[in-house]
Structures are given as structure tokens and as C-alpha cells.
Amino acid sequence: MPSVLFTNRVYPPAPGATGAVLAEMAVALVDRGWDVTVVTGPADGAPESEVTEAGVRVERVGALRFTRASTWKRALAYLSHYPAMLTRVLRLPRPDVLVTKTDPPLQLVLGALVHKITGVPAVHWAQDLYPEIAEALGVIPENGSLARLLRRVSTSSLETHDHVVAVGRCMKERIVARGLAANDISIVPNWPPSSVHPVPHEDNPFRGQHDLQGKFVVMYSGNMGLAHPFDAVLDAADELLATHDDIQFVFVGEGPRKSDLQQQTERRGLGNVTFLPFQPYEELDQSLSAADLHLVTMEEEAEGLVVPSKMYGALSAGRPALFLGPTGSEAARLVEEHDCGTALAHPTGTRLANAIRSWYGRPDIESAGRRARSAVEDGFDRAVDAFDRILRSVASRERVPSIRALPASIEP
Secondary structure, three states, rough: OOOOEEEEOOOOOOOOOOHHHHHHHHHHHHOOOOOEEEOOOOOOOOOOEOOOOOEEEEOOOOOOOOOOHHHHHHHHHHHHHHHHHHHHHHOOOOOOEEOOOOOOOOOOOHHHHHHHHHHOOOOEEEEEEOOOHHHHHOOOOOOOOOHHHHHHHHHHHHOOOEEEEOOOOOHHHHHHHOOOOOHHEOOOOOOOOOOOOOOOHHHHHHHHHHOOOOEEEEEOOOOOOOOOOHHHHHEEEEEEEOOOOOEEEEEEEEOHHHHHHHHHHHHOOOOOOEEEOOOHHHHHHHHOOOOOOEEEEEHHEOOOOOOOOHHHHHHHHHOEEEEEEOOOOHHHHHHHHOOEEEEEEOOHHHHHHHHHHHHOOOOHHHHHHHHHHHOOOHHHHHHHHHHHHHHHHOOOOOOOOEEEEEHHHHOO
């Protein structure tokens, strides 16, 4: 039985999108005949070591708990994971292949070290790209001495891995620009949560519970973080308030910008904007399906550095999406290639309001929703097939063919 060891800061029951994606992949690989181990950070109420009911071995290290209280505390929590995870990986039985993810940042250095110490083949699964994302968000000075140092370390570590998996074409383009060979990089997009499927409005209790009956709901569901522009959203809500009292903006989730958005909403008197907390995983189909139109946002500077995973959940609910961000992003390409949404670069309140008006009452909105669902519904199966092929090739020390696990309709 071939064995694979994944490393990532979070894994259920610890919350986090990277952990949720990893958990589904780990279980699927067990079903494909892999012996799967995950080395991860601590989680409330979870043992240090366990084998889950699905057959995944989980090893949790004694690192500091993640916090958003301050930048230096967050950095300290990240730093505490590197030695703890490296030590645990080296103490475990040698796997046939090691897979590092990007939480905490620059974890690919761990993969490079393990590869050099033990010779184990290594794959890097890039969910985002550092230090570029830190530069784009203003966390570190752009192209400063620290950024240049981290980029050299990151690039060297990427080159040490046997193969790299990117979550979008835009990210692969960024990595190739670093100097890596295109043939050493596969594209395996993320996929929607398995619990999400379309729920008709008339059968959806979520709309009744939150006074959304009879409303055209424009929803943002996910983390309200620093990489997401929201000014245009509130400006559009302000513009539509006077002319379309049945259009309701609903923000579902948490994040560092939520408090500021709530304060701006109250100050501007936007009665057409509602805030709700994150919804339970098992009720995501109801909350996401409560929308008529989804908003997915990303700063222009983040093109190729991240691909917003919330897009996949929105489309899986059978709803079209407005993507506010760079047109070269995988998310923009997805909605335009499948004609299931609109991509707006450099959005303003007026441009967004006009885009929402164009979908409001649009006769083919239901068929657009069906195209949205079709675009992503087999994404998980494609991703598992791709990973199984990549890992078996790497474990056998064969050259991995560059794989594009994209929807069949947009494969070359």
C-alpha cells in the first residue's frame, strides 16, 4: 500500500478552508488504496494522535494557537509550527511521498528540508503564493529586502520539490514566472463542499428564517478579509436602496473587515444590508441557495496569488456569481467560460449596481444557475483522479506529466 504524508496547519475539527479541502482529499485517497497521514496543528478537544473513522492517521503537534489579535502574535503562532511539524514528520515512518500545503506560509521550506534529509519525494500543493500575497496586502514592503529574501527561499524550495500543484491557471503562470518549468506544475482547482447542492427558494427554510422571502438576494458568503474589496459593494447597495427596495445584500461570515463593514452600513443607513455569522457546514446548501446572485471578491493585486474557494460553493448551489476582481483570475475565467456570471475588474459602486440590475429579473437566470452547477459539480472527482495520478508517479520516481484537472468544456 503506497503511503502519503500531508502537512497543514489546520485539519478538522479545527476550522479553516485549507483543512476542509485536505480532509476530503485525504479520505478519498484512503478509498483509492493510500495509507494517509496528516501532520497538523492543535485542535480543541482533539487528541494528539488518532486514526479517524475514515482511516486517516492524524498527528497534531504542540504549537501555539492561531490568533488574529495582532500581526506579531499571528507570526509567532505560525513560526511555532515549523519546528514542531518538522520534528514530528521526521519521527514518523518514512512515507512514499510528502505533500506540503501553504498554511502556515512558506511551509514548502519544510518539504524541501525533509526531502534533503530523508530523500523522500515531495509535492507542494499551493493554495496561495508567498511572499507575493504578503506584499499585495501590505504586510511587508513590496520588493523590499525581506520580500526578495523570502522569494529566493520560496523559489529554491519550490525547485526542490518533485512536483507542484497550483489551484488555477493564473497561479501556474505566476510560478512559471519565478523560473520553474511549466511541465513540473499541474493545475488542480479546488472544489465545492460536498454538502452543497441547489435548494429551491420555496423549499428553503433559511429564507424564511431571515426575512428574505420576496427578496432578490445578493450574497457574499465567506471570510471578510484584507484581500477582498468591499467599498464598491456598499456603494452599490447605497445606489440601489432608493430604486430597488426588494434587493437585499446579505453578508454571511466573519473576518477582520466585518466590524468596519457593519459600522459603515449603520452610518450610511443601509437597511438593505444584512450581516449573518458563518453557517454550520451541514446547512451550507440552504444558506448558499438562499441567494439569487453571489458576490465573490478579490483585490486586483492578488491575481495568481490566491483563487477564492468561495466561488466553487456559490456555483455548486446553482446560482450565478459576480466576480469583483482581476479578469485573469481562475475565478473570472470560470464564470465567463461557462456563461454563469459576470467578471468586473476595477469595480465601482455604479458598475456593480448596473451589473446587479442586469441580473435582476433576467429571464435566463435559472439556466445560468444550472450552468454554474454544471461547471463545478464533478470538480472533486477530477481533483482526486489528478492527485492519485500525481502521487503515484512521484512515489515511483517517474516524471509527472503536467495535469490540467479543469472542466472538460475548457480543456485544450
